Every structure is written in structure tokens, then in C-alpha cells.
Amino acid sequence: MTGRQIGRVDAVKRTTVRLQDVAELAGVSLASASRVLNANSPTYRGRGDLRERVLAAAAELGYEPNLHARALASATSNTIGLVVHDVSDAYFGLLSSSVVRAADKHDLLVTMVCTYRDPASELKYVKLLRAQRPRAIIMAASGYTQKAQYGPIMDELSKFEAAGGVVVSLAGGRGVGHRMVVGNKEGARSLAHALVELGHRTFAIAVGPTALVTVRDRVDGFRQGLADHGIEVAKDNLYPGDTSREAGMRVAEAIKSSPDRPTCVFGVFDVVAAGVVAGLQRLGVDVPGEVSVAGFADVPLAAQITPALTTVSIPLDLVGQQAVDLALTESAVPRTVSYQGNVIMRQSTAPPPA
Amino acid sequence: MTGRQIGRVDAVKRTTVRLQDVAELAGVSLASASRVLNANSPTYRGRGDLRERVLAAAAELGYEPNLHARALASATSNTIGLVVHDVSDAYFGLLSSSVVRAADKHDLLVTMVCTYRDPASELKYVKLLRAQRPRAIIMAASGYTQKAQYGPIMDELSKFEAAGGVVVSLAGGRGVGHRMVVGNKEGARSLAHALVELGHRTFAIAVGPTALVTVRDRVDGFRQGLADHGIEVAKDNLYPGDTSREAGMRVAEAIKSSPDRPTCVFGVFDVVAAGVVAGLQRLGVDVPGEVSVAGFADVPLAAQITPALTTVSIPLDLVGQQAVDLALTESAVPRTVSYQGNVIMRQSTAPPPA
DNA sequence: CTGAAAGCGCTTACAG
DNA sequence: CTGAAAGCGCTTACAG
Numbered sequence: 001m002t003g004r005q006i007g008r009v010d011a012v013k014r015t016t017v018r019l020q021d022v023a024e025l026a027g028v029s030l031a032s033a034s035r036v037l038n039a040n041s042p043t044y045r046g047r048g049d050l051r052e053r054v055l056a057a058a059a060e061l062g063y064e065p066n067l068h069a070r071a072l073a074s075a076t077s078n079t080i081g082l083v084v085h086d087v088s089d090a091y092f093g094l095l096s097s098s099v100v101r102a103a104d105k106h107d108l109l110v111t112m113v114c115t116y117r118d119p120a121s122e123l124k125y126v127k128l129l130r131a132q133r134p135r136a137i138i139m140a141a142s143g144y145t146q147k148a149q150y151g152p153i154m155d156e157l158s159k160f161e162a163a164g165g166v167v168v169s170l171a172g173g174r175g176v177g178h179r180m181v182v183g184n185k186e187g188a189r190s191l192a193h194a195l196v197e198l199g200h201r202t203f204a205i206a207v208g209p210t211a212l213v214t215v216r217d218r219v220d221g222f223r224q225g226l227a228d229h230g231i232e233v234a235k236d237n238l239y240p241g242d243t244s245r246e247a248g249m250r251v252a253e254a255i256k257s258s259p260d261r262p263t264c265v266f267g268v269f270d271v272v273a274a275g276v277v278a279g280l281q282r283l284g285v286d287v288p289g290e291v292s293v294a295g296f297a298d299v300p301l302a303a304q305i306t307p308a309l310t311t312v313s314i315p316l317d318l319v320g321q322q323a324v325d326l327a328l329t330e331s332a333v334p335r336t337v338s339y340q341g342n343v344i345m346r347q348s349t350a351p352p353p354a
Numbered sequence: 355m356t357g358r359q360i361g362r363v364d365a366v367k368r369t370t371v372r373l374q375d376v377a378e379l380a381g382v383s384l385a386s387a388s389r390v391l392n393a394n395s396p397t398y399r400g401r402g403d404l405r406e407r408v409l410a411a412a413a414e415l416g417y418e419p420n421l422h423a424r425a426l427a428s429a430t431s432n433t434i435g436l437v438v439h440d441v442s443d444a445y446f447g448l449l450s451s452s453v454v455r456a457a458d459k460h461d462l463l464v465t466m467v468c469t470y471r472d473p474a475s476e477l478k479y480v481k482l483l484r485a486q487r488p489r490a491i492i493m494a495a496s497g498y499t500q501k502a503q504y505g506p507i508m509d510e511l512s513k514f515e516a517a518g519g520v521v522v523s524l525a526g527g528r529g530v531g532h533r534m535v536v537g538n539k540e541g542a543r544s545l546a547h548a549l550v551e552l553g554h555r556t557f558a559i560a561v562g563p564t565a566l567v568t569v570r571d572r573v574d575g576f577r578q579g580l581a582d583h584g585i586e587v588a589k590d591n592l593y594p595g596d597t598s599r600e601a602g603m604r605v606a607e608a609i610k611s612s613p614d615r616p617t618c619v620f621g622v623f624d625v626v627a628a629g630v631v632a633g634l635q636r637l638g639v640d641v642p643g644e645v646s647v648a649g650f651a652d653v654p655l656a657a658q659i660t661p662a663l664t665t666v667s668i669p670l671d672l673v674g675q676q677a678v679d680l681a682l683t684e685s686a687v688p689r690t691v692s693y694q695g696n697v698i699m700r701q702s703t704a705p706p707p708a
Numbered sequence: 709c710t711g712a713a714a715g716c717g718c719t720t721a722c723a724g
Numbered sequence: 725c726t727g728a729a730a731g732c733g734c735t736t737a738c739a740g
Binding site for chain 3: 372388428
Binding site for chain 1: 369370419420421423426440447448450452461464466468470475481483485486487517518599654659660
């Protein structure tokens with residue numbers, strides 16, 4: 001260790017190991033040490049035992065490169081930003097897990113933020129993420145239907161793209177980055193067809209938060225599926241709410257006391273649908289004997305309640321992997337990848353009572 | 355924009371805005387621009403409209419600071435590392451969500467990694483995280499019982515600490531960093547007491563992966579609770595397995611055909627316990643009429659299956675918040691914070707058949 | 709292959 | 725309060 005140390009470094013005894021330290025211990029230059037420690041120099045071998053010396057020195061010192069310095073110097077990062085509504089929601093939990101797993105294969109770290117369905121917080125997070133200079137941002141939080149809400153977010157995303165970042169949108173997206181269509185609309189439409197086929201003609205929809213594109217897509221798809229058979233959903237059979245089980249239970253109460261009770265309820269989220277089932281049961285309404293209930297997404301819960309929930313499954317595992325793949329493709333032309341939702345008929349639906 | 359630009363910057367037209375650009379547009383020095391844009395200079399106001407000019411320039415250019423540069427220059431970061439087994443597991447999903455939410459209050463970003471219960475991958479991730487120089491690392495993945503597995507991980511964590519990082523361990527921990535005790539042992543013990551009080555004397559345990567400290571704690575606590583009443587669990591009534599629903603179903607089969615069937619089964623994870631319930635039901639065994647089943651953690655699923663699952667609730671929301679609080683306390687003496695598990699009696703348990 | 713040096717975009721003593 | 729300058733820990737042309 002030659003040379004004097006300067007300023008603040010002097011004050012606190014340095015306890016963190018730098019590449020410099022490794023190079024000195026190995027008796028090579030900074031540049032050489034950097035080269036052997038990096039995959040960036042693919043053909044580089046090093047003369048004699050240089051490589052071994054550097055590796056040994058790094059191991060001995062417990063050297064771990066400073067990713068900030070690396071990112072700054074090389075203008076690349078090994079991070080992916082992931083924006084979801086709420087990881088504790090099974091849908092996003094599953095998705096996040098598969099994103100993290102796929103990222104791992106590329107030695108990428110994922111920084112996850114939760115918006116809790118608040119556009120302002122989503123905007124704030126996209127800015128923060130942008131500051132972190134990730135390689136890509138995956139927007140899994142569903143987009144908003146209102147321009148006032150999604151506009152500023154898209155602006156940030158555009159700036160991120162302009163600076164070389166990749167954007168992948170799972171909902172909404174409006175022209176920024178790659179897009180993934182996860183079968184919300186088509187899946188809901190197919191579900192409607194299946195339910196009509198069972199014999200249902202009167203429906204209610206537990207709509208959830210209407211400001212979300214995902215919700216709009218599922219509801220639109222469902223109504224279109226009904227419309228294909230000339231069926232409409234009465235205005236007061238549309239129940240907005242949040243995405244909680246409780247919201248579903250409230251819908252159950254409303255339906256129970258409704259003058260002309262529908263024979264089938266579609267919950268835009270499985271959890272809500274499960275709440276409808278539980279609510280109806282508590283009120284003594286038989287599911288599916290008197291009322292059928294269907295959900296959307298096929299989270300694990302769907303198969304585990306009694307009766308098991310009819311729903312539309314989304315291949316979240318594939319979606320997550322694909323999102324990472326797209327995140328890694330810097331093609332100038334944005335791509336669109338689509339998935340189909342699969343209708344899963346279970347015991348919560350049956351023909352309507354005669 | 356005066357002066358020549360050099361080297362690689364010349365090649366690609368720069369598209370990313372630097373503090374330099376903001377300073378120039380505002381007509382102030384780099385230092386001044388930095389000061390107004392940072393909370394680091396609390397008393398700083400700036401002369402005249404300097405502050406406004408900088409803010410206006412930043413807004414006009416859509417400036418977002420480069421966190422890597424900032425981290426490098428200031429030797430602090432706004433990131434927290436979170437290590438869990440699997441976010442798609444409700445327990446970790448809930449915990450992660452509360453960690454993310456708490457981190458948000460301090461404008462901290464969380465980088466989440468999933469180990470999928472593989473010590474090698476956990477080690478790799480702790481290294482990677484260390485390279486990212488987060489302010490703290492929260493180890494929520496349960497520790498391993500074997501020294502060969504946790505040793506190398508603890509070594510990395512120690513180095514991280516030595517370099518000024520804070521470590522918070524939710525399971526295991528072995529002398530590195532702050533520790534949180536989430537009530538595994540005591541909660542399981544209380545659960546055992548409650549079940550004995552119901553009248554049960556013969557028990558089986560769906561043990562899960564025995565290499566985990568969490569598992570060991572819950573099993574030990576439960577057995578100790580039984581021992582408090584002079585009850586032992588027969589060797590072949592201990593069923594190791596993984597943490598899946600299927601594992602629980604296999605246990606159900608084993609129990610069904612067991613010569614002396616226990617009257618009560620404890621599943622170390624709610625999901626496994628739910629599998630036991632489903633498995634028994636499928637085999638025509640009434641729960642809780644013939645066999646009672648209890649789980650651990652009180653994930654949302656527990657309350658939603660039929661019959662609803664008796665379990666021990668862990669205040670995951672508080673735990674997550676507290677973990678972030680600890681992550682922010684750099685006290686030299688490691689702290690230990692404990693939580694109690696709460697026994698929640700539901701319909702999956704009842705007195706044994708007469 | 710190798711090393712000296714410039715540069716990445718910030719922060720922060722230091723000296724006005 | 726303000727600005728010029730050094731420094732954070734790396735990478736990477738550039739010149740041997």
C-alpha cells in the first residue's frame with residue numbers, strides 16, 4: 001500500500017475492498033484486474049498466471065465490485081425495475097416471482113415497487129426507478145384509463161426510453177415500449193360464452209376499481225361475450241368496488257336482496273369472486289345451486305375454496321419470463337406479445353335453477 | 355452549451371440529462387445545482403432566485419439524478435436488499451409488501467431476490483446484493499440449520515456489515531446484525547397447548563423442509579408444547595416434505611392408511627395444512643369430525659378454505675415495518691425484536707371423536 | 709497482452 | 725452563499 005491517502009478516506013479507516021486493492025495485491029494494474037474480473041473482455045486470458053493471481057487476490061480480500069461505480073463507468077446496469085400494484089396480491093406475487101426467476105438467469109437484480117393502485121405513487125416510483133438507471137422497467141401495474149392519470153407516467157417512461165431504457169407494459173402502455181397482452185379481454189369473452197352455454201341469461205358483475213385498464217378489459221370482454229348472444233347486463237347489476245374479498249361479500253348482499261336476482265355473478269378478480277361465494281353462503285344462498293359465480297386469473301386460492309371457483313387462467317409464469325425476455329430486447333420497433341386466457345370450469349358454476 | 359465534448363460521448367448524441375446541463379441552463383455552478391436538488395443541505399436556501407432557477411431548469415429538462423453517481427460520490431444508497439424464499443408464497447408476499455411499503459416512507463427502493471430455498475442461490479444473491487451496496491439487507495429467507503449452508507452466507511453478511519451495511523435477520527442470524535423473532539417457537543407451543551386442551555393426545559406433524567430454522571423452530575415449539583402435557587409424537591408421525599399443498603395431500607394419504615391414526619395433524623405451513631385438509635376430504639375423512647388439522651402463519655388462504663383453518667397468526671405487517679426500522683438503525687449493538695404468534699381457533703379443529 | 713489515463717455523473721470539503 | 729476542484733470506484737479507448 002504505497003502513496004498517501006487523501007481527505008475523507010483518511011478519516012475513517014477504509015474497510016471496503018476496492019479493485020485497486022485487488023490489483024495491488026496481485027501486482028497488476030487496475031486495468032488488468034478489471035479485465036480478468038469482467039465478462040466484458042471475452043477473449044481476454046491474461047499472460048502467465050496473471051489471471052490466477054488476480055482471482056486469488058480477489059478471493060483473499062473478499063472483493064465484491066461496486067456496482068454503482070461499474071454502472072457509472074460502463075453506462076450499463078444489471079438491474080430491472082418492476083412495478084406492480086401489490087406483491088401481497090397473489091396475482092402479482094406469482095408474476096413477480098417468475099420475473100425474479102427469469103431475471104436471475106441473466107444475473108439481473110430486480111427492484112420491485114408497489115403502487116397500491118395509486119397513480120401518484122406510480123408516477124413517483126417511475127421517476128425513482130429512472131434515477132436508478134435500470135436496464136429496463138416492467139410495468140405490471142395495470143394502466144389507468146384516464147389520461148390525466150396515465151399521461152404523466154407515460155411521459156416519464158418516454159424519457160426513460162429516450163435515454164436508452166427498455167419499457168415493457170403488461171397493461172395499457174400507450175405506445176411506450178413493448179406490450180404484452182395477457183388475455184384479459186378475450187379470456188373474459190370466452191368465459192361469458194361458457195356461462196351462457198351453461199344456460200345463464202341474467203348476470204351481475206363485481207367490477208372492481210374501474211379506473212384500471214385491466215378491469216375495463218375484463219368487463220368489456222365479458223359484456224361483449226354476452227352481447228355475442230344478445231344478452232345485456234342491467235345497469236344496477238354492475239357493482240364497482242375494490243379488489244378485496246370484502247368487496248365481494250358486499251356484492252353478495254346486494255344481490256341477495258336484489259328484486260330480480262341474476263343467476264350468475266362474474267367477479268373481475270378471483271379474490272372478489274371468492275368473497276361473493278363466501279358472502280352468498282353466509283346468507284344461505286347455495287352456490288352454484290341458486291347462483292353461479294366465476295372469477296378471473298386462477299390464482300391458487302381459486303382451486304382451494306369450496307366450491308372451487310370457475311375462472312380464467314392466465315399463464316403468469318410464462319408472462320413473467322416473456323416480460324424479462326422483452327426487457328432484454330432493445331429492438332427499435334416495439335413488439336407485442338399476446339397470451340390467451342383459458343377458461344377453467346369448476347364447481348362454483350352450474351346450470352341455473354329451473 | 356459551450357466547450358467540446360470528448361471521446362465516446364461524442365459518438366452517440368447524448369440523450370440523458372446531467373446535473374451539469376441543469377446547472378448550465380440555470381446559470382449556476384454544479385455545486386449550487388447539487389445543493390438545491392438535495393436534501394443533504396438542509397439549511398441551504400440559495401441567494402435570490404437561484405433556487406427557483408435550478409428547479410425550473412431541472413423540470414424543463416426532465417432531470418432525474420443518476421443514483422449510481424450519487425451513491426458513488428456520497429457513499430450512501432437509497433436501496434434496501436430483501437432476501438425471501440419465494441414472493442409467490444403468501445407469507446413472503448405479505449412480508450415483502452409491508453417491507454416495500456415501509457421503505458417507501460423513507461424513499462428507499464427495495465431490491466428483492468428469491469432464493470427458492472436453495473442455500474447456494476442465497477449465497478450468490480447476498481454477494482450480488484453486497485455489490486449493489488444497499489444501505490441494509492433484510493434476510494427474510496429462513497436460515498438453514500446446517501453450518502455448511504449458513505456459514506458462507508454469514509461470512510458474506512459479516513463483510514457487508516464490516517463495510518458499514520446493516521443486516522436484519524428474521525430467522526437464524528447467528529450473531530450477524532439485528533434479529534427478529536417472529537413467534538415461531540412460542541406460537542407453535544401455544545398452539546399445541548390449545549389442541550391438547552381440545553382433548554387431542556395423538557398427533558402427526560407435516561414437517562416441511564427440515565433444513566430450515568423456521569421449520570425447526572415451529573416443530574420444536576410444537577413438540578415442547580405437547581411435552582408440557584407429557585405427550586410425545588411418534589417417530590412415524592413426523593412427515594418431512596416441501597412447502598406445497600401436494601405435500602400436505604400426501605401426508606393425508608399416509609395418515610388415512612396409518613394403523614393408529616392420530617386425531618390431530620399440525621402442518622408447519624398453512625398451505626401444507628390446507629393440503630392435508632383437502633387430502634383428507636378427498637379420501638372421505640371428515641375434518642374436523644374425525645381428524646383435526648391446524649396450520650401456521652395465518653395467510654389469507656387459511657380463513658378462506660372450508661373448514662377454515664386453525665392456525666397461528668404472525669403480524670407480518672408489523673414485522674415488515676419493524677424490519678425496515680431496524681434496517682435504518684446503525685446501532686453498534688445488535689438488537690433483538692420479538693413478536694408473538696397468536697393462536698386462531700377456527701373450524702378445522704374440534705375435540706377428537708369419542 | 710498490459711498499463712497510464714481519462715471519463716462516467718455526482719457530492720462535498722475548501723477557500724473565497 | 726458560491727464555485728472550482730478533488731474524489732468516489734470502476735471501465736475502456738489508446739498507445740505501447
